[in-house]
Amino acid sequence: MKLHYKPGACSLSSHIVLNELGLTFELDKTDTAHGTTQAGEDFLRISPNGYVPALVTDDGEVLTENPAILQYLAGLAPNSELAPPPATLARVRLQELLNFVSSELHKAFGPFFSGKELEPEQRVSVSAQVGRRVSHIEARLADGRSFLLGEHFTIADAYAFVVLNWSEPAGLTLKAWPKTEAYVARIRERPAVRKAMVAEGLIPQGVAS
Numbered sequence: 001m002k003l004h005y006k007p008g009a010c011s012l013s014s015h016i017v018l019n020e021l022g023l024t025f026e027l028d029k030t031d032t033a034h035g036t037t038q039a040g041e042d043f044l045r046i047s048p049n050g051y052v053p054a055l056v057t058d059d060g061e062v063l064t065e066n067p068a069i070l071q072y073l074a075g076l077a078p079n080s081e082l083a084p085p086p087a088t089l090a091r092v093r094l095q096e097l098l099n100f101v102s103s104e105l106h107k108a109f110g111p112f113f114s115g116k117e118l119e120p121e122q123r124v125s126v127s128a129q130v131g132r133r134v135s136h137i138e139a140r141l142a143d144g145r146s147f148l149l150g151e152h153f154t155i156a157d158a159y160a161f162v163v164l165n166w167s168e169p170a171g172l173t174l175k176a177w178p179k180t181e182a183y184v185a186r187i188r189e190r191p192a193v194r195k196a197m198v199a200e201g202l203i204p205q206g207v208a209s
């Protein structure tokens, strides 16, 4: 398998899950701005939308879209507890969360990374939108659970962690959402997460366990 990624981007969630599962894979640091892979190929021929993640499976299929890739990876190890079994209510709850993270939380952060400086008024409204979405995460954690679906780390946590981890580069703080802040800190300590972050150059080698 090969994962096309950009350091710290949403593709980090697939990278984390690949590590959680102990799978063998290649990484390709893809230049989405120029549409080229690390190997010098035309990325648009591999994934016409030109964004990461894109996962090339061992059968040569190209999978795109975070929620689909994450569920594909979890399906490679059905006993891993990274996703509840298909066709159960618990699985639908997971899909509900993946959709929320993808279309609400992830997209709320988009304006911070558009490459255009935000006007002060825009920054206030975009930050408020992020805050509303983070409040939903905080509410999910209100009963003291460790992860979004309970006591097991799932693929939804991998994706939510990556997006919430953009708070600092966006110039935001999670201090107003203490359970979420602790949740992000807890996930950052997972060996699979540290390993992925080191491999993507986000934290120094010595910090990895």
Ligand SMILES: N[C@@H](CCC(=O)N[C@@H](CS)C(=O)NCC(=O)O)C(=O)O
Residues within 6 Å of the ligand: 006, 009, 010, 011, 032, 033, 050, 051, 052, 053, 064, 065, 066, 067, 102
């Ligand atoms: N709908 C896509 C969105 C993927 C996406 O937004 N990828 C971003 C990084 S987080 C990207 O590659 N953007 C192009 C770029 O940054 O040049 C998915 O869920 O996989």
